[in-house]
Amino acid sequence: MDIPMSFYLLVSFVMFFAGVFGFITRKNMIAMLMSLELILNSVNINFVVFNRFLFPEQMEGMFFTLFIIGVAAAETAVAIAIIINVFRSVNNISADDIQKMKY
Amino acid sequence: MDIASITASQVIFFILAAVILAGSVMTVVSRKLLHAAVYLLFVLLATAGIYFLLNYHFLAAVQISVYIGGILVLLVFSIYLTSQVGEKMDEPGIVKKTVTMLISMGGAVFCFWVLCTGQFPYADQIHLNEIDMHAIGQSLLGTERYQYLLPFEAISVLLLACIIGGILIATGNTKKED
Numbered sequence: 001m002d003i004p005m006s007f008y009l010l011v012s013f014v015m016f017f018a019g020v021f022g023f024i025t026r027k028n029m030i031a032m033l034m035s036l037e038l039i040l041n042s043v044n045i046n047f048v049v050f051n052r053f054l055f056p057e058q059m060e061g062m063f064f065t066l067f068i069i070g071v072a073a074a075e076t077a078v079a080i081a082i083i084i085n086v087f088r089s090v091n092n093i094s095a096d097d098i099q100k101m102k103y
Numbered sequence: 104m105d106i107a108s109i110t111a112s113q114v115i116f117f118i119l120a121a122v123i124l125a126g127s128v129m130t131v132v133s134r135k136l137l138h139a140a141v142y143l144l145f146v147l148l149a150t151a152g153i154y155f156l157l158n159y160h161f162l163a164a165v166q167i168s169v170y171i172g173g174i175l176v177l178l179v180f181s182i183y184l185t186s187q188v189g190e191k192m193d194e195p196g197i198v199k200k201t202v203t204m205l206i207s208m209g210g211a212v213f214c215f216w217v218l219c220t221g222q223f224p225y226a227d228q229i230h231l232n233e234i235d236m237h238a239i240g241q242s243l244l245g246t247e248r249y250q251y252l253l254p255f256e257a258i259s260v261l262l263l264a265c266i267i268g269g270i271l272i273a274t275g276n277t278k279k280e281d
Binding site (some may be wrong): 093 | 136182
């Protein structure tokens with residue numbers, strides 16, 4: 001193992017905070033969804049790296065990552081269905097302009 | 104670390120890390136939505152590369168097929184359906200941008216500090232053996248300790264619910280608009 005664990009963690013948390021930045025600053029809902037993917041992906045890297053470096057004889061991190069990928073796929077599909085439906089009724093997917101879903 | 108002692112996996116790791124860092128920042132600051140999706144594609148591919156580097160080949164294959172083959176294609180389709188080609192998104196307000204930048208920078212600095220000062224209980228012997236498919240399959244469909252039949256079934260029910268929900272949402276309220 002010639003790359004220390006902290007290098008992987010550094011990559012993952014820069015990705016996480018890029019995702020947080022994007023999730024707050026973006027107004028387009030698809031762009032927010034993409035930031036969410038970044039956050040989930042960085043958590044996946046964390047699970048895998050902790051599994052590999054601290055408990056290399058077990059597979060828990062890998063299965064958590066597998067299930068996270070499955071849930072993320074399901075969540076994205078439903079979110080995109082909702083976004084396209086909102087676009088059909090208000091002709092806009094900016095999160096600021098959707099007042100109908102507010103109350 | 105001098106030049107002569109750099110191994111191939113280190114070079115590969117630094118290339119992947121550079122792609123991930125640049126790509127994830129560009130994903131959240133790019134003003135064209137389709138460009139952001141392409142940067143996200145590179146980030147996801149480089150993540151799969153990191154899984155390959157750690158010898159999780161099955162996970163890398165899942166990452167490529169589900170994230171890139173499924174989610175990203177879906178995202179690109181919905182981008183084409185909802186926005187004009189070449190349309191630029193609005194710049195966020197300067198106050199919001201600054202505050203968010205401060206929050207995320209602060210979080211990153213805090214994590215970096217924890218990373219520098221913390222001690223991790225490293226495993227004594229790190230071996231990068233590849234996990235064989237037999238072990239993965241038996242863990243996924245077994246009922247004993249460290250085996251995952253119940254979450255596997257739960258996620259299949261979740262996927263079914265998502266399919267039904269997606270169909271309902273996509274076809275549901277056409278009557279109300281008339």
